[in-house]
Amino acid sequence: MGIGSVALATLLHQDQLLAVPKNIPKNPPTFDLVEKPSQFPAQAKAMISLFQHGGPAHMDLTDPKPELTKFHDTDYKEDVQFSFVNRATKKLLGSPWKFSRHGECGTELSELLPHTAEIVDDICLIRSMHTGANGHEVSIRYFHSGIPGVLGRPTLGSWLVYGLGNESQNLPAYMVLTDPGGHPVDSVNNWTNGFMPPLFQGTVLRPKEPRILNLDAPPHLRGELQRQNLDLLDTLNRRHLEQHPGEADLEARIASYELAANMQSAAREALDISQETKATQDLYGLDDDAAREYGTRCLIARRLVERGVRFVQLFHSGQPWDNHSSIATSLPSVCQKTDKPSAALVKDLKQRGLLDSTVVHWGGEIGRLPVTENHGDPKKRGRDHNGQGFSMWVAGGGFRGGMTYGETDEFGHRAVVDKVTPNDYQSTLLHLFGLDPNELFYVHNGQVKEITAGRESRIVSEILHRPPVA
């Protein structure tokens, strides 16, 4: 016998399974975007995230604080952590906007969100978000990749696509719709694949041509000329394959050219919003100068999800919700851009029967402070960063509608009841997609990596139609 026979056993029996402790995980041998079964029945199949960079001022939008109004312009007693110390004050700043109850559930929203007010019965408004950090990038990365501030990790879309693949084989699985004004804060890190292969990176759908990089040939080669070219290529490749029968790599390459060609027509079709009725276009605010651009992207997002794209995320240019100054004018303007399209997305998905299987997320990485950021002129006052407590909403895909969850303190400074962290949010999402957050992992450098990086997290059962069985 000797060592030779050991080698033989190895060859015959995939011996690593015998030699290695049994529960040591391995990545799949190859990576692809083929649709994969969830680990248990999924409630959500797709997700559209409307990410609101900058930190929407929750006490002016989603989280009414009568005490804050009552003590307006008096000194706040608690400790506050400021990002801009030079303009910091402790003067409480009551919201200048009125709140009222809406829908059957009676959720209170600010007058800045009249359209969101129409969908309150379909959304779950979480008022107790918490990152613990006030910085933008720190919290952005926490939301996308699971650890505050850490770069180099895959983003939420990467994980979903890695775990579940894509229903559509003609469209990218993870699509990012960027703003015509440019990239958001933290730029391409918002959709990085981190340590996963590039296959799991978000594909940017640009707001102008070329919408998807390299999707189309230059104009003079489009159409028949390229079709003939692909036919020739296919013939060359098939003759080559005849000389190399059964080579899976060569077959896969042939298939990937076919897929690429299909993507051209599929993407063009998906982006063609002229196929939508006037009524639908108007619903998204395409007839409204302020809302048109964001509305167009929300509508495209719906069309993508409808066609089997797993994860779509919309970003703003820079961080429009970072209302340090002149909040009285800057906040209404960004609301006018986003309120109607965001609400339309939920309404439209619902009327098409897609909301049950599609998660819609609306929220930023932080919220804002209850105290005044002083710029001298009272008209210019604003609010500084606050990662201690803020709001976001989720709808569809198994989230309960018509409810609020969690609370901040009486001034909206800190989440105090039913705190939800980005890791909780990530775990809850994975659960809705039929994935166990502890069982979806990727092995990198011999180490098991999960989206929550093993940090403490929980599935927020209270906001789910079908909570996990205890």
Added chain:
Amino acid sequence: MRVTPSFAALFVICLTSTTPCVLADDLTYEQHIRPIFRQHCFDCHGAEEEKEGQLDLRLVRFMTQGGESGAAFVAGQPDESLLIQRVRVGEMPPGEAKVTAEELATLEKWIADGAKTARPEPESIGPGLGVTPEERAFWSFLPIKRPDIPAFDDEARVRTPIDALLLQEMQPHNLAFSADATQQTLMLRAYFDLTGLPPTPAEAERFLSDSSPEAYEQLIDELLLSPHYGERWGRHWLDIAGYADSEGGTDADAERPWAWRYRDYVVHSFNADKPFDQFIIEQLAGDELAGPQNGDLTDEQIELLTATGFLRTAADGTGSGANNPEGQNQVIADTIKIISTSLLGLSVGCAQCHDHRYDPIPQTDYFAIRATLEPALDWQSWKTPPQRQVSLYTAADHALAAEIEAEAQKVVAERTEKQTQFMAEALAKELGKYEEPLRTELRTAYETPAAERTDEQKALLKEYPSVNISPGVLYQYNQAAADELKKFDAQIAEIQAKKPPHEYLRALVEPANHAPVTKLFHRGDYRSPKFDVEPASLTVTAPENERPIFSADDTELPSTGRRLAFAKWLTNGRHPLVARTIVNRVWLHHFGRGLVGTPSDFGKLGTPPSHPELLDWLADEFMASGWRLSHLHKLIMTSTVYRQSSVKTPPLAELDPENRYYTRKPLIRLEAEALRDRMLATTGRLDRTLFGKPLPIKEDDAGQVIVDENQLRRSLYIQQSRSRPVALMQAFDAPVMQINCEQRQSSTVATQSLMLMNGSFVLAQAGHLAELAESDPDTTLDEQVLASLPDIPLPTSPWQFGYGSYDPDASEAVTFQLIPHWTGSSWQGGAEMPHPEIGWVIANAGGGHPGGGAERAVIRRWISPYSGQLKIAGSLHHPSENGDGVRGRVVSSRAGLAGEWIAQHSTVETPINALDVEVGDTVDFITDCREHETSDSFGWSVTLTLSQDDGSDREWSSESGFHGPSPPEPPPLAQQASRAWKLAYCRPPRQEEMVLAGEFLRDQLNTIDAQQTSLPEGVTPARQAMANLCQALLTSNEFLYID
């Protein structure tokens, strides 16, 4: 993805294993229980001094003694055992990771069987987990043992011991090597494997025409001497070394300006066939070998210091915003990871926080490695990347620079003098505006140094701000003076620019007399230092009780000598991991997979070697040859296993479908760099210059990171940015460095296809290949082949521009001669006008000018490419207010005069509703001067619409169809296609491929013609069709894969 955890694994084992799925009978603590404890329990119950609940699981004896809750188990009675109870209810271990059902069963059975040990337990043990004989017996920690080579009669097929060792494993299964591949295949294999480039046409011809039996071996020898060998294999090393041209670590991802010298060092070392042990030692301890660095660095010192760039590849944000303990310790941790995964085939990173869960690597071992680095990478006296740069300025450079600076200072002095003078003048002029005594008061205030001014003086200067003249605002008082000073500045800058440029090395240089103490960090946290750790090797890599402890401070050296000792220990020939790791990597790059499938994990989480004897033989042979890679390459590449065909024949598909036995050569996709390099080499545009600063990258209009299209050097030299990877490179799996790249993926995804179909780089290369094929057509193409190809009609312009006469009664109604001279925008008789023979005859895009007399009419001739009925729309325009105007006629060769009009100071429509034409018919647009040729410039734009019998319409415009001299007829497209084939595939096209190409070109030309495709400026339809053919070749599998 762990779908249903342990059950799936069990199921697989039961299906594929011939051994029944039951637990072994002779369970012992050391072999079966300790690995479970190591993974789940030792963190709290053994590894550390403090044991949770006082329970120590490291010895069975300790378990019997038990902890606070009593004995851990009752021998023979698993149900009564606390250990089992706690594990069953999930109470232990705490946290998410649980003991699997199978592990629990093992624990239960072991207790039920009486909790046996393999041998009597030691009287006493030290702190920590130690390393047991069982752990030491793991394959990769055993000494390298040169196996006996089995003897085979078949000399033709068993060319080397490699073949013998492989065949030994094949024979029980009635398997054998495949037949040798063709010379053509071997040539491409060898070229790409060793240089990453295709042979040039001349090289290919030379090799293929050499039928001597030694030709192949000679080729390998030649390629090993090629400077491109170092570029190719250097790149493999740079992957695992984690090479990057940016610092990473923070968002800023600062540029790393001098890293490229390490890249060049690596390339040079491979090209020099530097013994690999020396290569390792230089990289780990070049600074310690370099001797005292006083005065100018010698070339040898520069090389040795550059080598330590290996220890400076880790991401380092401490110079760009992260100069804090986290950032500093991260650099050290990443550097250790790079060392261990590249040289030890282990990722020791787990042991940073606790004893390794699977491999026998105690946390103390991790910190022992850290202790070897600490004197140079000391987080408590940290240096940022700029502070670590080593200047290459020589004493002569310094002297020359000082000399030049002195010269510059002379001009500076002159300038100062001038400036003082200008300022004084300006002040005097300004003060002149004020009367005394104010004038003197202002002057005094101004001339008093700012700090000494009285409050009154300050107030005064505030009141009269225009007196506050400073050099910065001198221009507002006297522009000419400011301009003159600027000239001085330019002169100073010019002189200073003559200084020798300041260049640096990126190196790790240990300061003299610096031997800090390394502390073990509890849970890897620098804020929890525990006890001192000495520099030493990994315990498990040395025989029991022979673990070398390195001297904390070698008194022979100015530095501590720790890294030098470490490097020498690694390369002493007895280290079990180093040579195995290196030869496995070499095998990986030749065959696309390693003998060990996890090239950076030779531990329990990795896969064991498929051919352990071969791995050991290669490792031993490699060291015996003096650690020469060239020897290893030649040995492997001359073996039958490498030379055999890659074709998966039907029997092989049946018998060895995964090619586990190496019964055929695996097919390999070109890596990203080789793909780009091959394209550039194929079009003949590759710039083969070696070494130097990285090629700049930039964003294109769409925001995609690209290499400038004029940068034609090998991809190795592209700037390696961690945050801005080049899209083409990243798409084809080139690493984007975070720490390092242990093994590249070879992915096949649609984004790659889109890039190959539509990417600007690929399209440009296709155009260049077409250009090359046209300039060098394959004139050797066989006549018979040519004759068998489909007709490829080249589209030609239907327009000609001439002069002549029209006489319906003459035997030839229209005489037509081409106008001889092209000015760049019009046709005329010659450069000088009027032309002695044809006078003022001019034809241009919009019309022209007739010459005098009936024989010198301007004739624009249209030759019909198709049959059908022609409809003509147009207008004849005579703009001048003088003269007798012009006459326009349309005359068809088939039907004669079809229309006649006169325009005089006017515009007339020239419609013709129906004119039947056949292929080759001419339709002439004849303009004459009538009686007088003065003031006869005319405009006559016509549009011809031809309705064909099949109902389709085609259109021609006289304006857009106007052109200068036709380009010379291109060589036959078949000859061009054949050349393109030879360049792209390094072989001539087969007959059926030529037919395919011919049909394709014909279809493309027809389509371009039918669609009237508007091609880019200067591109003819034939060129576009050829470019498209070339694109198919450059993106086909035959181009992308090496078989």
